Amino acid sequence: MEFNDDAVKMQDDVGKPWRYEEDGCTVTRTCVWSAPGCHPVGCGLKVYVKDGEVVKIEGDENHPVTKGRLCVRCLAMKDFLYHPDRIIYPMKRDRADRGKDKWERCSWDEAIAIIKKNYDEVKEKYGVQSMVAFMGTGRQGNIGATGAHRVLGTPNGCYPLSGFSCYGPRVSITMDVIGSSYPEIDYAGGLPGGYEDPAFTVPEIIIQWGKEPIYSSPDGFFGHAIIDLMKRGAKLINVNPRITWTGSRAIENVRLRPGTDAALAMAMLNVIIEEKLYDAEFVDLWCYGFEQLAERVKEMPPSKAAEICEVPEEQIIRVARLYANAKPASIAWGVSIDQSPNGSQAGQAILALMSITGNMDVPGGQVLVDMTAGDGGMQEDIDSVGWPEMKQELRDTIIGREEFPFYTGGLKMSQADRQLDALETGKPYGIHLTWLGETNIIAPTCSAQPKRWYDALRKVDFNFATDTWMTPTIQGCCDVVLPLASSLEMETIVPTHYGGSPNYVGALNKCVKCGEAVPEWELYRILGLALNPEAWENREKDFKEFYDIAMMRAYEFDYDELQEKVVIQRDVSYRKYETGKLRPDGAKGFNTSTGRIQLYSPMFEAVGENPLPYYFEAPTTPISTPELAKEYPFTMMSGAREIGYFHSEGRQIEKLRDLCPDPLVELNPKDAETYGIKAGDWVRIENPWGLAFLKAKVTPIIKEGYIQAQHGWWFPEEDAEAPHLYGVWKSNINTLIPHSRMGKLGFGAPFRTTLVKISKAHEDDLVEADRFGLEGEDGKPLVHTDNFFRIDDPTLDPTAR
Amino acid sequence: MSEYGLLIDYEYCTNCHSCEVACEETHDFPPEARGIRVFEDGPFEYADGKWNWNYVPVPSDRCDLCARRVMNHQQPACVHHCLAQVMQFGRIDDLVEEFKKKPRQVLWMPN
Numbered sequence: 001m002e003f004n005d006d007a008v009k010m011q012d013d014v015g016k017p018w019r020y021e022e023d024g025c026t027v028t029r030t031c032v033w034s035a036p037g038c039h040p041v042g043c044g045l046k047v048y049v050k051d052g053e054v055v056k057i058e059g060d061e062n063h064p065v066t067k068g069r070l071c072v073r074c075l076a077m078k079d080f081l082y083h084p085d086r087i088i089y090p091m092k093r094d095r096a097d098r099g100k101d102k103w104e105r106c107s108w109d110e111a112i113a114i115i116k117k118n119y120d121e122v123k124e125k126y127g128v129q130s131m132v133a134f135m136g137t138g139r140q141g142n143i144g145a146t147g148a149h150r151v152l153g154t155p156n157g158c159y160p161l162s163g164f165s166c167y168g169p170r171v172s173i174t175m176d177v178i179g180s181s182y183p184e185i186d187y188a189g190g191l192p193g194g195y196e197d198p199a200f201t202v203p204e205i206i207i208q209w210g211k212e213p214i215y216s217s218p219d220g221f222f223g224h225a226i227i228d229l230m231k232r233g234a235k236l237i238n239v240n241p242r243i244t245w246t247g248s249r250a251i252e253n254v255r256l257r258p259g260t261d262a263a264l265a266m267a268m269l270n271v272i273i274e275e276k277l278y279d280a281e282f283v284d285l286w287c288y289g290f291e292q293l294a295e296r297v298k299e300m301p302p303s304k305a306a307e308i309c310e311v312p313e314e315q316i317i318r319v320a321r322l323y324a325n326a327k328p329a330s331i332a333w334g335v336s337i338d339q340s341p342n343g344s345q346a347g348q349a350i351l352a353l354m355s356i357t358g359n360m361d362v363p364g365g366q367v368l369v370d371m372t373a374g375d376g377g378m379q380e381d382i383d384s385v386g387w388p389e390m391k392q393e394l395r396d397t398i399i400g401r402e403e404f405p406f407y408t409g410g411l412k413m414s415q416a417d418r419q420l421d422a423l424e425t426g427k428p429y430g431i432h433l434t435w436l437g438e439t440n441i442i443a444p445t446c447s448a449q450p451k452r453w454y455d456a457l458r459k460v461d462f463n464f465a466t467d468t469w470m471t472p473t474i475q476g477c478c479d480v481v482l483p484l485a486s487s488l489e490m491e492t493i494v495p496t497h498y499g500g501s502p503n504y505v506g507a508l509n510k511c512v513k514c515g516e517a518v519p520e521w522e523l524y525r526i527l528g529l530a531l532n533p534e535a536w537e538n539r540e541k542d543f544k545e546f547y548d549i550a551m552m553r554a555y556e557f558d559y560d561e562l563q564e565k566v567v568i569q570r571d572v573s574y575r576k577y578e579t580g581k582l583r584p585d586g587a588k589g590f591n592t593s594t595g596r597i598q599l600y601s602p603m604f605e606a607v608g609e610n611p612l613p614y615y616f617e618a619p620t621t622p623i624s625t626p627e628l629a630k631e632y633p634f635t636m637m638s639g640a641r642e643i644g645y646f647h648s649e650g651r652q653i654e655k656l657r658d659l660c661p662d663p664l665v666e667l668n669p670k671d672a673e674t675y676g677i678k679a680g681d682w683v684r685i686e687n688p689w690g691l692a693f694l695k696a697k698v699t700p701i702i703k704e705g706y707i708q709a710q711h712g713w714w715f716p717e718e719d720a721e722a723p724h725l726y727g728v729w730k731s732n733i734n735t736l737i738p739h740s741r742m743g744k745l746g747f748g749a750p751f752r753t754t755l756v757k758i759s760k761a762h763e764d765d766l767v768e769a770d771r772f773g774l775e776g777e778d779g780k781p782l783v784h785t786d787n788f789f790r791i792d793d794p795t796l797d798p799t800a801r
Numbered sequence: 802m803s804e805y806g807l808l809i810d811y812e813y814c815t816n817c818h819s820c821e822v823a824c825e826e827t828h829d830f831p832p833e834a835r836g837i838r839v840f841e842d843g844p845f846e847y848a849d850g851k852w853n854w855n856y857v858p859v860p861s862d863r864c865d866l867c868a869r870r871v872m873n874h875q876q877p878a879c880v881h882h883c884l885a886q887v888m889q890f891g892r893i894d895d896l897v898e899e900f901k902k903k904p905r906q907v908l909w910m911p912n
Contacts, residue, residue, distance in 0.1 A: 010876060
């Protein structure tokens with residue numbers, strides 16, 4: 001291809017204002033955060049609008065981190081905005097027609113009036129605690145907290161994923177151990193010079209622990225920063241049962257048995273302490289409980305961990321030395337740790353690794369948020385909107401409070417598993433109204449035992465949803481739907497890590513309007529004024545003021561300034577334990593009860609948990625349940641992300657579906673041969689709890705005896721009505737995850753350690769999934785019974801008897 | 802006038818698909834007939850425990866290096882949006898010099 005050299009001299013849009021005109025289009029520079037679903041990374045976009053319609057989307061090269069780069073979900077966003085299946089008007093349906101595709105468009109006024117009528121009736125008859133606001137993941141509005149506490153006025157906001165197995169455990173544990181939110185790896189996100197900034201140091205080693213961030217950009221972290229750092233010399237160590245793509249470029253792959261992370265981390269601590277590879281000065285000045293920790297990890301020599309984790313002893317020693325000797329080094333903590341019932345202890349031990357090696361809050365290590373100058377208190381501000389005003393006796397009714405005080409007290413949300421128990425059994429009290437806030441509970445994403453959730457939700461007096469798409473959950477269970485706006489239809493802010501990490505804050509600048517969809521925070525105000533006016537009247541005059549008060553009061557800039565600048569970096573500073581910036585009171589040290597990093601946790605002790613890390617076997621493994629393993633010899637892992645989808649979202653969009661058209665289960669070539677399964681065959685996966693069908697992907701990246709199943713699948717092109725519900729049961733791997741197998745703090749679930757058996761399936765078998773677990777052999781609906789299982793009392797497990 | 806092409810550092814291509822979807826969006830191509838496609842080699846393990854797993858984006862016959870964009874002084878859509886920043890657009894003569902600097906790269910000169 002030939003060009004005239006002068007004609008193709010490259011220019012860019014660096015320095016352009018937040019809004020400008022170009023070729024008959026109005027171009028708006030903005031950042032994005034759900035919808036389309038994503039965590040608060042806030043990638044930069046240039047949105048070209050003509051005659052009120054988006055005609056083109058480009059990555060914004062002004063963004064200090066993403067620099068014009070964009071993932072497929074934003075590149076295909078026009079198809080999201082204008083897809084015929086998107087919900088852009090309120091809809092209603094008669095309660096008797098749940099599961100039937102009999103939706104009718106209605107006005108906002110009518111929809112709100114229906115919700116209010118039901119709300120008032122339930123409130124009067126059963127009290128506000130009989131209502132629950134459920135939330136999904138990664139969304140802007142915190143329906144589980146603000147929606148529950150301030151809009152409905154109930155203490156029961158709930159993230160329904162069994163054991164809150166995503167990020168919540170991580171934040172709760174780190175708040176206790178280091179007095180901060182999750183300490184993200186340092187990728188120079190807040191430094192004006194980026195990776196080349198003199199304040200930054202490229203880490204010598206990055207451990208990706210149960211994490212492949214390049215495809216998920218998790219929690220607010222731009223995943224491809226890993227690639228940027230690799231190019232600049234960082235070496236990777238992957239801790240992962242599978243070989244991932246980055247694993248093919250890593251210097252070590254620690255292929256541990258899933259769920260054994262705590263044993264590995266303790267053994268690494270054992271080596272580092274034994275060989276005196278830790279930062280003695282930092283430990284002496286800033287850590288609490290080092291001697292007790294040292295004593296505890298003596299119980300886990302590398303030889304013992306090698307047996308538990310099924311990795312070579314020498315590799316554990318080698319990796320511990322590599323990590324401890326690298327200056328600096330960082331650890332990226334993945335959701336697979338949050339998803340383990342033993343994850344609280346694994347997390348505690350990983351935080352100890354970061355701390356005793358002197359990598360906490362140093363350039364190229366883990367970065368902590370400045371508690372005195374911005375984001376520090378923000379998450380708490382949002383979470384607590386409505387909570388402080390709630391009467392104590394009402395707060396005390398939050399589901400799961402007595403059993404799980406650390407969970408319910410810290411997150412101010414009802415415990416997920418106990419919430420299902422309450423729905424099923426009416427104990428401690430019945431649930432009569434729910435709000436499904438952007439959560440597709442019954443798709444294999446946001447719950448364990450989705451068929452039980454489905455049965456339970458269908459019996460609730462009134463359910464309404466707020467969402468961007470029709471989902472199997474709404475189709476099966478809801479009576480009213482309110483339409484939510486996408487990122488391009490609203491004004492709000494996106495702080496990385498929900499404000500829990502420094503780096504940067506972005507503005508979402510409104511570009512277009514679609515139908516009658518409204519942004520989350522605006523929706524809170526509309527609903528709040530109707531349902532719970534005393535909490536909303538005479539407060540913020542509009543939603544913009546709500547941001548300024550609730551979300552931005554700690555920043556030195558306001559919403560208008562952010563809108564104009566589009567992104568404001570948070571000016572990362574380091575070693576803040578020396579400068580008093582980690583504590584709201586300005587004292588030196590960490591924001592914990594001892595002022596130090598609590599390697600020994602007094603809080604854990606106070607709530608009945610062991611104050612030091614320890615290992616316990618996951619609830620369903622060949623070791624903990626050997627009888628079960630005889631019949632179900634495979635260990636199923638789940639949760640790995642595909643870049644085109646955000647969990648259960650995106651399968652209607654042709655360009656994204658093309659990247660991953662079918663639900664896939666990975667299995668080792670030897671296992672495939674043994675079971676006569678070829679690539680592309682349907683595989684039947686079953687265990688005592690559930691049944692799912694996925695297509696085989698035969699690959700050596702997974703060890704023999706393990707399978708990795710994709711989550712999130714449903715088929716928008718299939719029959720909408722119950723019981724099929726867009727094929728939501730066909731590939732529903734969460735039906736195989738037992739309910740209520742959390743750790744003592746109420747966190748974790750066996751999403752990566754479930755025993756199953758596999759066989760080759762035929763297309764005709766697939767319909768079975770619509771009946772299994774929903775009706776008995778007599779064709780009558782199954783009745784689900786109590787299942788108050790606790791990890792420390794396996795005799796309560798009805799299925800293990 | 803000079804010959805132009807694409808230099809791709811496949812050591813860092815993560816198969817994020819951004820080049821493919823950016824191409825579809827820019828040219829209104831359907832997914833099955835787009836201007837670039839990422840091919841996979843591997844994954845497989847060698848006897849020494851090293852893994853071979855490479856992705857290589859390959860322009861199709863309809864790739865015109867985003868002629869309309871580049872004449873408007875903008876990078877081709879795939880180059881602009883590549884998450885791993887592994888693609889360079891430029892004069893073949895210049896790209897050859899870059900090509901010599903590191904292994905695991907490919908140089909493309911489309912039609």
